[in-house]
Amino acid sequence: xxxxxxxxxxxxxxxxxxxxxxxxxxxxxxxxxxxxxxxxxxxxxxxxxxxxxxxxxxxxxxxxxxxxxxxxxxxxxxxxxxxxxxxxxxxxxxxxxxxxxxxxxxxxxxxxxxxxxxxxxxxxxxxxxxxxxxxxxxxxxxxxxxxxxxxxxxxxxxxxxxxxxxxxxxxxxxxxxxxxxxxxxxxxxxxxxxxxxxxxxxxxxxxxxxxxxxxxxxxxxxxxxxxxxxxxxxxxxxxxxxxxxxxxxxxxxxxxxxxxxxxxxxxxxxxxxxxxxxxxxxxxxxxxxx
Amino acid sequence: xxxxxxxxxxxxxxxxxxxxxxxxxxxxxxxxxxxxxxxxxxxxxxxxxxxxxxxxxxxxxxxxxxxxxxxxxxxxxxxxxxxxxxxxxxxxxxxxxxxxxxxxxxxxxxxxxxxxxxxxxxxxxxxxxxxxxxxxxxxxxxxxxxxxxxxxxxxxxxxxxxxxxxxxxxxxxxxxxxxxxxxxxxxxxxxxxxxxxxxxxxxxxxxxxxxxxxxxxxxxxxxxxxxxxxxxxxxxxxxxxxxxxxxxxxxxxxxxxxxxxxxxxxxxxxxxxxxxxxxxxxxxxxxxxxxxxxxxxxxxxxxxxxxxxxxxxxxxxxxxxxxxxx
Numbered sequence: 082x083x084x085x086x087x088x089x090x091x092x093x094x095x096x097x098x099x100x101x102x103x104x105x106x107x108x109x110x111x112x113x114x115x116x117x118x119x120x121x122x123x124x125x126x127x128x129x130x131x132x133x134x135x136x137x138x139x140x141x142x143x144x145x146x147x148x149x150x151x152x153x154x155x156x157x158x159x160x161x162x163x164x165x166x167x168x169x170x171x172x173x174x175x176x177x178x179x180x181x182x183x184x185x186x187x188x189x190x191x192x193x194x195x196x197x198x199x200x201x202x203x204x205x206x207x208x209x210x211x212x213x214x215x216x217x218x219x220x221x222x223x224x225x226x227x228x229x230x231x232x233x234x235x236x237x238x239x240x241x242x243x244x245x246x247x248x249x250x251x252x253x254x255x256x257x258x259x260x261x262x263x264x265x266x267x268x269x270x271x272x273x274x275x276x277x278x279x280x281x282x283x284x285x286x287x288x289x290x291x292x293x294x295x296x297x298x299x300x301x302x303x304x305x306x307x308x309x310x311x312x313x314x315x316x317x318x319x320x321x322x323x324x325x326x327x328x329x330x331x332x333x334x335x336x337x338x339x340x341x342x343x344x345x346x347x348x349x350x351x352x353x354x355x356x357x358x359x360x361x362x363x364x365x366x367x368x369x370x371x
Numbered sequence: 372x373x374x375x376x377x378x379x380x381x382x383x384x385x386x387x388x389x390x391x392x393x394x395x396x397x398x399x400x401x402x403x404x405x406x407x408x409x410x411x412x413x414x415x416x417x418x419x420x421x422x423x424x425x426x427x428x429x430x431x432x433x434x435x436x437x438x439x440x441x442x443x444x445x446x447x448x449x450x451x452x453x454x455x456x457x458x459x460x461x462x463x464x465x466x467x468x469x470x471x472x473x474x475x476x477x478x479x480x481x482x483x484x485x486x487x488x489x490x491x492x493x494x495x496x497x498x499x500x501x502x503x504x505x506x507x508x509x510x511x512x513x514x515x516x517x518x519x520x521x522x523x524x525x526x527x528x529x530x531x532x533x534x535x536x537x538x539x540x541x542x543x544x545x546x547x548x549x550x551x552x553x554x555x556x557x558x559x560x561x562x563x564x565x566x567x568x569x570x571x572x573x574x575x576x577x578x579x580x581x582x583x584x585x586x587x588x589x590x591x592x593x594x595x596x597x598x599x600x601x602x603x604x605x606x607x608x609x610x611x612x613x614x615x616x617x618x619x620x621x622x623x624x625x626x627x628x629x630x631x632x633x634x635x636x637x638x639x640x641x642x643x644x645x646x647x648x649x650x651x652x653x654x655x656x657x658x659x660x661x662x663x664x665x666x667x668x669x670x671x672x673x674x675x676x677x678x679x680x681x682x683x684x685x686x687x688x689x690x691x692x693x694x695x696x697x
Contacts, residue, residue, distance in 0.1 A: 119473055177469045177470065181408070181662070182666055185659040186659065191655075192653065192655040193656065199649075305477065306477060347485060
């Protein structure tokens with residue numbers, strides 16, 4: 082197979098899909114690292130974000146790109162609200178109870194999407210967009226924007242975590258919650274901040290999946306496994322690891338069709354997850370193991 | 372005539388409750404007694420259903436099979452197959468906290484669904500497996516249903532008795548010990564990984580048995596027979612509401628939740644069509660909300676786990692405080 086064909090039909094779609102996974106995986110890794118549980122409602126929160134953007138597009142008739150920030154704000158508030166209403170009350174109990182609660186939240190969020198928007202497949206814009214040619218690489222505008230947006234969002238987040246006081250407090254919570262508490266880090270504020278950031282990331286990953294493919298009530302749920310595989314592959318608690326993990330999972334999924342039947346593309350994330358847990362549970366970048 | 376119809380409906384419902392009882396008992400072994408989070412109940416259910424179906428169904432040319440083995444062999448095969456799927460997953464994931472198991476079991480259920488859909492030579496694809504023999508299937512409709520109900524109830528009783536026996540044995544005390552204080556159990560020299568693996572496989576086998584009973588009851592099994600997420604979630608809410616760690620609680624929870632679930636379907640079916648579809652999703656929302664409320668206000672369920680000396684005092688006191696706060 083010619084090299085350019087491989088790049089155009091397998092590698093580029095893999096990077097685009099990987100960027101979408103990366104946005105979700107960063108959120109998962111934050112919850113996993115700072116709040117210390119597997120957030121199973123993550124995918125459905127992304128679905129909700131994608132459909133919120135769709136709602137803005139259909140009601141106000143604006144471009145989807147204008148709708149994205151709105152969806153981010155809505156999702157961030159929703160994530161904070163869910164924490165205050167449900168998860169917060171379970172914080173004294175074993176963490177696995179919160180995991181169960183998040184499974185229930187996943188179903189509730191999906192039910193809301195299905196009631197409000199129905200079960201049909203939707204798109205942000207109609208019509209087929211032909212890819213442009215850049216020195217032999219065929220890529221659509223929206224795909225370029227997806228990749229750039231991922232790096233910008235994660236870059237800003239990374240700078241925030243490294244440079245600002247709040248970011249440092251979040252990392253302190255992730256490293257050692259007791260020590261962070263003793264050093265005067267406000268647990269409640271950090272939790273709120275984390276959920277806000279997670280909501281923004283969810284909305285972004287759902288939106289970019291929606292704009293590159295289509296919107297379905299199950300879109301986020303099917304993303305959940307690849308996102309978790311990416312977060313664990315990169316190392317739990319490591320934002321940059323989640324990006325690397327996301328890109329690897331995306332590229333492996335897209336190139337796998339060369340070797341195995343296309344139906345089993347979704348099984349690849351699971352195989353990666355089991356493999357990494359078997360050989361290196363800390364992930365590529367030495368993350369946490371719960 | 373009306374009375375017969377009602378009786379048929381009640382028997383039909385009772386058989387479903389019996390099948391869900393097996394799933395809830397299986398989950399109780401995993402979650403209630405061992406603290407293992409299985410979010411892929413529907414996957415183990417499907418493996419059991421298909422295994423038993425393929426072992427006992429007549430030759431069809433569409434799917435693998437034509438073995439026409441006795442139904443009992445199908446049931447045993449269903450339990451072995453479900454346990455065999457659980458083994459590698461448990462082997463990899465049980466070293467870590469249960470969060471990893473939760474994710475992995477979601478993945479397993481997803482992959483089993485993919486295999487069932489795409490490997491048509493084996494499972495018959497979308498058409499599924501039909502003409503599955505049913506014990507007492509030759510009797511007239513009502514008697515056949517009643518006989519099957521009796522069979523299901525007998526099986527539930529036997530499984531209930533077997534689990535109770537196992538749980539009151541030293542093995543059960545050890546499992547609760549591991550669940551409540553892993554470090555102490557390790558210090559006592561317990562092989563935590565191996566014991567958890569036993570519980571995980573045992574529970575999965577019981578779920579597979581539930582799947583087999585479903586396949587033989589329906590006489591057919593297709594990929595669309597059950598909605599995986601909803602089935603899994605219903606079993607969870609049944610166990611949590613009834614009282615995890617208490618087998619009688621699990622059975623009670625099944626009856627309560629299944630009756631609420633079916634009654635709400637009965638109500639939503641009265642609505643006009645376009646509204647009825649949306650109402651169906653509202654039911655899912657309400658079930659999700661019910662879980663949140665139970666977790667917050669009555670985490671121990673309707674029938675709490677009997678507090679023996681084996682459970683950790685820490686857990687007990689927090690539960691008491693919450694009880695007092697109500």
